[in-house]
Amino acid sequence: MGQTMTLDALALGQRPSGRTALRARWILGHAGGTHRLLENAELVIEGQRVLYVGPAFPGEVARRIDLGQVLVSPGFVDLDALSDIDTTLLTVDYGPGWAKGRVWPQSYVDRGPYEMYTPEELAFQKRFAFAQLLRNGITTALPIASLFYRAWGETVAEFEAAARAAGEMGLRVWLGPAYRAGGMVCTAPGVLEPQFDEARGQQGLDDALAFADRIAGYCDGLIQPMLAPDRVETCTLPLLRRTMAAAAERGLPVRLHMAQGRMERKTVEALHGTTAPRWLATHGLLHDRLIAPHAVEATDDDLRLYADHGVTIAHCPLVYARDGEMLRSFRKCRDMGIRIGMGTDTAPPDMVLNMVIGLMMGRAAEGGAAGLTTAEIFDAATIGGADALGRADLGRLAPGCLADIAIFDLSDPGFAPTIDPVQTLVFGATGRVTRAVFVDGRLSMRDGKVAGIDMEAARDQVQRQFEGLLAKYPDRTWGHPAVTDLFPPTYPPVMAD
Ligand SMILES: [Zn+2]
CATH class of the missing domain: 2.30.40.10 (Urease, subunit C, domain 1)
Structure with missing residues (x-):
């Protein structure tokens, strides 16, 4: 026996x-x-x-x-899986974003944005993040990372390294380098404007498609491709059209952040005269392989469009709860028939913590325990994510x-x-x-x-790498303040004589 x-x-x-x-x-x-x-x-x-x-x-x-x-x-299936050394943590007690290195100032754009990590550092941070996900019971991940410290989009080279890392470490991943046709630029204190470079966006998509075709099914099916156009306000209509057509042809999931923030809502309204989900729906670009973090700014009309077209919400309660924001509401979305999966998105990449915060915020949003059941939040972290990927075997x-x-x-x-x-x-x-x-x-x-x-050695390298990135923050912050002015400690430090 x-x-x-x-x-x-x-x-x-x-x-x-x-x-x-x-x-x-x-x-x-x-x-x-x-x-x-x-x-x-x-x-x-x-x-x-x-x-x-x-x-x-x-x-x-x-x-x-x-x-x-x-x-x-x-x-757990993590649809917005933290895959870098988290910098969102630097926004929790510090703001506004434009004054704290979260939006490129015009002066940084003019000097020429640069990669703030080396290729080796980019590869290492994915490896470290993948280990963290596994240590938290996450077995399927769709990596997400910030583009603020990048020269533009993510590179194929780092995703090839990520595919190797996932294969060696044994993490199921859907991979796609994030690309974009534009970015928000701070042109005066508090003034944020989108600036576009269509050719760069199309090149990013070309590279992402070549990568997708190369890695599909690598490692006995452990590694799968997805398309990851970055935030909706940094994408143009031609770029999204080609993205959705290519995804339909290949049957790939697409992850696109939309209805996720006030700045996005204002920008999309100014550019396209409506909300992002309505803009996409008008052009026939919503579909059931689309995964949309985070829906906290979604209107009732947006949510109805998600329900009608089978769009999945990637729900990441921790990163929003820290700022006092939430999905309004989990109950309403489920009652409308919207599929909800979950993501970690920030450090700690802990799905259990996200489930309990999601449960509490879901109940708070509805003013009572009927807002959400433990089974519903657990289903979202498992079945919801698997179904978003069309995988009944996960x-x-x-x-x-x-x-x-x-x-x-x-x-x-x-x-x-x-x-x-x-x-x-x-x-x-x-x-x-x-x-x-x-x-x-x-x-x-x-x-x-x-x-x-080796997690002990990796911990030290993470800290060194993070400090190196912090030292470069003044370059991409409005007015170029010193790091100590950007991120002062919680309590005033004792001054040496
Ligand atoms: Zn996200």
Whole structure:
């Protein structure tokens, strides 16, 4: 019947040969269109896929692993997955953005914007971010990063490095370098204007398409392409037309940030005389492979368009809650029939934290607990994201599904008492109890360790790299203030004599 062992017996980064039975106190399986909780049950992995979920497996297995007091759960699907050393953190207590390096001043545009990281640093930050996602139980990621510190868009070279990193580390990804035909420029204090370069946008799309055609299905299907035009206000109609046509031809998901902020709303209104979703709908550019973060500025008309055209909202509660903003509301969107997936978007890239904040904000938006159920937010982080990608074999654990699994340690003393394993996890508000992760049947993370990266050394490199970036902030900030004036400490520092 196979030897009983612990998880330590498996090799990190490897797919175990033969069948592996995972025995656990709780397993979140899937049947009849919903997640279902099993107690004292087994899940059997064979190759890349789940073979069985249920009571003790009667067939032969190569090994049986007793996991104890854990929740075996489908790994999370992150539609807006933080993939750089987060700079959004620098906006939380500092603003306005134009005065703090979040909008390029005309003087920086005139001198010629430059890459603030080296190619090696760009590759490293993706690798580090991928490890962080795995450590938080995220098994599928659509990376997102800031373009503010870039010369223009993302490069194919860094995405080729990202594809290699995801393959080595064992993270399922949809990859596409972000491109744009324009950018916002600060021309006077508080005055922001879009400036466009159509040719550059079209070149970005050409490069993204060549990359997409090259990497599709790389690594046994672990790496898939997507198209990632950056924010809607930096895209032109010809660029979006070609993007959506190419995506339809190839069946690719497209991620486009829209209805996400007040500056965008004002800019799109000035350029096109309407909201971004209405502008796209008018030109027949909304479709059911479109993933649109974040909908916090969506009007009722925008939401109806999302419902009519099958657009998925990528919901990222943490990054907005920090600024006192929220999706209004999760309940309303679901009642309208809009699909909702989730994203991390900022540091910490913690889906559990995002779920609990999403749950609280969703209830606050409706003024009561009827605003949202724990099952709905958990579904969004698993099934919602998988369905947005058209993948019924992701986001759930049933025979035939890919073995993308997160194992959460519920024996953690901080998690006592357990009420119900899913509630305990969500209300516990941290993904740090992620004990292990399987992706595509491979053990990608165990006890915080990920194959292909030394997290201790990486932590130091992240800090060095971040400080290097901070030192360049004055170059791209209006009036070029000193870093100490841009980002003063929370409390005044003690001055040395
Ligand atoms: Zn976002």
